[in-house]
Amino acid sequence: MYSVVGSDGQVYGPVDMATLNQWIGEGRIVPTTNLIDPIDGKVIQAQMAPALMGTFQSGAVAAPPVASQPGPYSGPYSGPNIAVGQTPIQVNIHNQPAYGYPRYDLTSYGTPPKSRVTAMLLAFFLGGLGIHRFYLGHSGSGVAMLLLTVLTCGYGGIITGIWALVDLIMIGTGSLREANGRALA
Numbered sequence: 001m002y003s004v005v006g007s008d009g010q011v012y013g014p015v016d017m018a019t020l021n022q023w024i025g026e027g028r029i030v031p032t033t034n035l036i037d038p039i040d041g042k043v044i045q046a047q048m049a050p051a052l053m054g055t056f057q058s059g060a061v062a063a064p065p066v067a068s069q070p071g072p073y074s075g076p077y078s079g080p081n082i083a084v085g086q087t088p089i090q091v092n093i094h095n096q097p098a099y100g101y102p103r104y105d106l107t108s109y110g111t112p113p114k115s116r117v118t119a120m121l122l123a124f125f126l127g128g129l130g131i132h133r134f135y136l137g138h139s140g141s142g143v144a145m146l147l148l149t150v151l152t153c154g155y156g157g158i159i160t161g162i163w164a165l166v167d168l169i170m171i172g173t174g175s176l177r178e179a180n181g182r183a184l185a
Contacts, residue, residue, distance in 0.1 A: 002049065005034040014038045017051060024055055040183055116184040119171045127164020128157045132171070137179030 002020065003013035014036075015023075023029040024046075031047035046052055114136060122132035130145025145163060148156040170176035177183055 001038060002035040003038060004029060005036060005043070007033075011036065020052065021055060024052070039181055041181075113182055113185040114178055116171060116174075119176075119184060120168060123164050123168040123171060127167065128160045130160065130164075132164070132167060136176065136184075139179075 001014040001016055003011050004015065004020075004023070006012055013019075020029060029046050031045060033046045034043050035046050035049055036043050119132050119135055122135055126132065128145070128149050130142035130149075133139070133142030133145060145160045149160050167176055171184065174183060
């Protein structure tokens, strides 16, 4: 599933593959249309999307103008033109509109991703208390680590210390991301 950046700058979706193929057939998506991967927020051109390779006709060059009337894929949010390779928005899918497609929370537009080095330092020095988990937005597991250490008068620190060591390795390898799924910088 990808979100489509329309020629009007609005983000539509995420939409399923059947809808994407329909839009390609209608000429609403062309090879140079920007798509956003909802998992990592990366922007790629439609012709570079692995799931869409070979589906474009050779004559398609530019996207036609988008109709101004609201439809099931339009939303109240508009965004800037997005260059290929940028990570322009932080994807926070939190509410479902009437048509069943989630909307993006664009209020945090432009915020830089969390630092991998900062997360690793927090995990190393304060990992037993779960502070790195709070930093990354995983507050539930951060509270669990903090309570396990504090309520056992420090004896639970053995368990949370191992947990923090595993988190440190996961942060270093890029396996542990922000709570919204965004990769660390």
